[in-house]
Amino acid sequence: GAVVSQHPSWVICKSGTSVKIECRSLDFQATTMFWYRQFPKQSLMLMATSNEGSKATYEQGVEKDKFLINHASLTLSTLTVTSAHPEDSSFYICSAGKAGTQETQYFGPGTRLLVL
Amino acid sequence: QKEVEQDPGPLSVPEGAIVSLNCTYSNSAFQYFMWYRQYSRKGPELLMYTYSSGNKEDGRFTAQVDKSSKYISLFIRDSQPSDSATYLCAMSGLGDDKIIFGKGTRLHILP
Numbered sequence: 001g002a003v004v005s006q007h008p009s010w011v012i013c014k015s016g017t018s019v020k021i022e023c024r025s026l027d028f029q030a031t032t033m034f035w036y037r038q039f040p041k042q043s044l045m046l047m048a049t050s051n052e053g054s055k056a057t058y059e060q061g062v063e064k065d066k067f068l069i070n071h072a073s074l075t076l077s078t079l080t081v082t083s084a085h086p087e088d089s090s091f092y093i094c095s096a097g098k099a100g101t102q103e104t105q106y107f108g109p110g111t112r113l114l115v116l
Numbered sequence: 117q118k119e120v121e122q123d124p125g126p127l128s129v130p131e132g133a134i135v136s137l138n139c140t141y142s143n144s145a146f147q148y149f150m151w152y153r154q155y156s157r158k159g160p161e162l163l164m165y166t167y168s169s170g171n172k173e174d175g176r177f178t179a180q181v182d183k184s185s186k187y188i189s190l191f192i193r194d195s196q197p198s199d200s201a202t203y204l205c206a207m208s209g210l211g212d213d214k215i216i217f218g219k220g221t222r223l224h225i226l227p
Binding site for chain 2: 006044046093095107108109110112
C-alpha cells in the first residue's frame with residue numbers, strides 16, 4: 001500500500017498563533033513530499049516541495065517565512081503556519097511519492113485550518 | 117491560457133448512466149495523466165494513472181489519453197450514488213515531480 005497520514009485533521013486557532021501540521025508516509029519512504037492548499041471549490045494549489053534533509057522549494061507567491069517546512073526524515077514532513085490570520089483558513093493537503101520510483105503521488109486526508 | 121482546463125460542473129446524471137469527464141491541456145511535455153476522486157472535506161484519492169497515450173480500464177472506470185488533441189477523459193460505467201464526488205484531472209512531465217491539477221468537476225449521481 002501507500003498510505004499517507006496527516007495530523008491534526010481539524011484545527012481551530014486564534015489569529016496570531018502558530019499551527020503545526022504533520023504529514024507522514026506510513027508504509028513507504030518519501031524523499032520528497034508536497035504541500036498543497038485548497039480553498040473552497042478551488043483546485044489544489046502547490047505551496048512548496050519538501051525535500052528530506054534540505055531546504056524546501058517554495059512556489060511563487062508563497063511566503064517561506066510564514067509557511068515553515070521541515071522534512072526531518074524519510075517519513076515525516078511538517079508545515080508550520082506562523083502567525084496565522086483568518087485568510088490562512090484553508091484545507092492543507094500533503095502528498096508523497098515513493099522514493100526511487102516514478103509512481104504518482106499519494107495524498108494525505110488533509111487538515112482543515114480555521115483561524116478566528 | 118491555463119495549463120489544464122476542466123469544467124467545474126456540477127454535472128448531474130441518473131444512477132446507472134455512463135459519466136464522461138474531460139480535461140484539456142496546453143503543455144505538450146505532459147506524459148503522466150491522473151484522475152483523482154475527492155469526497156467533501158477529504159484528501160484526493162488516486163483513481164487512474166496512465167503514461168502517454170491510450171486507454172486504461174479498471175473496473176467501472178476507463179481513462180483515455182489523446183496526446184494529439186491534448187485531451188483526456190474519464191468514463192464511469194454503471195454510475196452509483198457513491199460516485200458522487202469531485203473528480204480532478206492531473207498531469208506531469210517526464211521526470212517532473214510537480215503535478216498540475218485541473219479545478220475539478222463536481223459530479224452528482226441521482227438515485
